[in-house]
Amino acid sequence: MNHLLIINGTLVTAETSRREDLSVEDGVITVRGILDPDLFPGSRVIDASGKYVIPGGFDPHVHFALPTPAGNSCDDFRSGSMAALAGGTTFFMDFVTPIRGQSLMEALRSRRNEAASSLTGYGLHMGISEWNPEIEAEIIPCIEKEGITSFKAYLAYRESIGISLDELQQLMHTVGPAGGLVMVHCEDGEMITRLQQEFLHNHKSRAYYHALSHPSETEIRAIEKVIGLSVKTNCPVYIVHTSTMQGTDAIAAAKRDGIRVFGETCPHYLLLDDSVYDARRDNLEVMPYIVSPPIRRKTDQQRLWKGLSDATIDVVATDHCPFNLNGQKDQGLNDFTKIPNGAGSIEHRMSLLYTYGVLTNKITINQFVNLISARPAEIFGFGHRKGKLLPGYDGDIVIWDPEYTGTISVNNHVQNCDSEIYEGFHIHGRPETVILNGKIVNQNL
Numbered sequence: 353m354n355h356l357l358i359i360n361g362t363l364v365t366a367e368t369s370r371r372e373d374l375s376v377e378d379g380v381i382t383v384r385g386i387l388d389p390d391l392f393p394g395s396r397v398i399d400a401s402g403k404y405v406i407p408g409g410f411d412p413h414v415h416f417a418l419p420t421p422a423g424n425s426c427d428d429f430r431s432g433s434m435a436a437l438a439g440g441t442t443f444f445m446d447f448v449t450p451i452r453g454q455s456l457m458e459a460l461r462s463r464r465n466e467a468a469s470s471l472t473g474y475g476l477h478m479g480i481s482e483w484n485p486e487i488e489a490e491i492i493p494c495i496e497k498e499g500i501t502s503f504k505a506y507l508a509y510r511e512s513i514g515i516s517l518d519e520l521q522q523l524m525h526t527v528g529p530a531g532g533l534v535m536v537h538c539e540d541g542e543m544i545t546r547l548q549q550e551f552l553h554n555h556k557s558r559a560y561y562h563a564l565s566h567p568s569e570t571e572i573r574a575i576e577k578v579i580g581l582s583v584k585t586n587c588p589v590y591i592v593h594t595s596t597m598q599g600t601d602a603i604a605a606a607k608r609d610g611i612r613v614f615g616e617t618c619p620h621y622l623l624l625d626d627s628v629y630d631a632r633r634d635n636l637e638v639m640p641y642i643v644s645p646p647i648r649r650k651t652d653q654q655r656l657w658k659g660l661s662d663a664t665i666d667v668v669a670t671d672h673c674p675f676n677l678n679g680q681k682d683q684g685l686n687d688f689t690k691i692p693n694g695a696g697s698i699e700h701r702m703s704l705l706y707t708y709g710v711l712t713n714k715i716t717i718n719q720f721v722n723l724i725s726a727r728p729a730e731i732f733g734f735g736h737r738k739g740k741l742l743p744g745y746d747g748d749i750v751i752w753d754p755e756y757t758g759t760i761s762v763n764n765h766v767q768n769c770d771s772e773i774y775e776g777f778h779i780h781g782r783p784e785t786v787i788l789n790g791k792i793v794n795q796n797l
């Protein structure tokens with residue numbers, strides 16, 4: 353029997369912060385309260401004095417080993433899950449991305465094979481990259497037989513995986529009544545493609561033009577349309593990586609109207625601003641920051657932070673999708689549309705949000721736990737097992753050291769990438785001990 357006692361810590365959940373102890377037996381939390389270690393002979397005891405005890409992080413949006421023309425995103429399931437554990441994240445959700453013509457089930461089987469090397473638990477969302485009667489017929493079996501209830505559609509990337517608004521409406525019409533959820537990458541793909549072509553035609557090929565070809569309107573328009581479809585089809589929607597002030601406002605207004613819409617943002621929209629795309633910077637220096645949607649203005653950042661505290665934004669996920677600068681990002685040296693889009697932060701998500709959110713009083717520590725664990729677990733159907741510290745819940749627990757200070761650098765990160773968009777960022781607080789299924793898997797003592 354594997355028995356762990358965590359004593360003397362402050363248990364922090366989305367609702368409360370309390371001085372209590374936890375008993376974890378065979379991977380599951382069994383007792384919570386003030387416990388006497390003598391009554392649990394043979395247990396391994398962890399003294400969490402001066403520390404916070406929080407549910408393991410739940411990151412519902414990552415792309416490990418994502419195939420692109422520039423090669424796979426450079427964290428695979430093994431290295432990515434290792435980086436997750438280093439940062440306190442014990443569960444993540446990745447995507448099945450069927451290629452056009454492939455059945456959803458076949459794509460699911462092969463993605464599960466790839467994900468088998470993960471060191472943590474994981475879940476998968478089903479990507480919908482085309483819409484036809486065969487795909488439509490697979491939706492219900494996906495939900496009922498495979499337990500995959502979230503479907504992801506892209507309004508951008510029309511040439512490869514994106515679908516039209518009409519097709520999205522049909523998808524939502526099928527998924528909604530079946531009890532599922534549709535996640536949407538909200539960028540107006542047609543407008544983006546037009547702008548990209550105009551820039552390239554005028555020999556404007558540097559990385560800098562990536563941001564200019566994804567103006568805020570492309571996101572705002574798409575979010576408004578998707579919210580409209582949610583009303584029409586009665587299907588809940590989850591807006592991934594919200595980056596703009598007006599997009600956040602649109603989500604807030606929809607929530608006030610009782611529409612089932614969930615908002616997500618990522619650390620880079622909260623902590624970086626468009627100065628990273630400064631036209632005076634070297635082309636190669638800009639490339640690590642090429643993400644979609646692009647990093648926005650300070651005013652957008654401020655609205656997103658407010659969105660975290662007023663519950664407009666439900667989740668801080670990473671959209672973890674790193675590419676090496678050498679050999680991957682630099683493939684777009686003469687054409688910004690060839691730079692693979694994405695950056696990594698699964699290792700830093702919790703420390704960054706704690707340091708720049710909790711310690712600056714933008715959010716409370718309970719909101720922090722909600723945003724990085726409880727709320728995403730609940731939205732994606734894991735709310736009965738993850739995101740809380742209660743008897744019956746999975747023994748995925750982080751003992752958080754609020755005193756640790758350090759600096760993020762490419763020289764010491766666990767993520768597998770030759771660049772680091774948070775280079776030089778100071779952090780205050782990190783996981784001291786990470787417990788996965790009741791077993792200690794990572795200890796920074």
Ligand SMILES: [Zn+2]
Nearest residue numbers: 413415592671
């Ligand atoms: Zn993504």
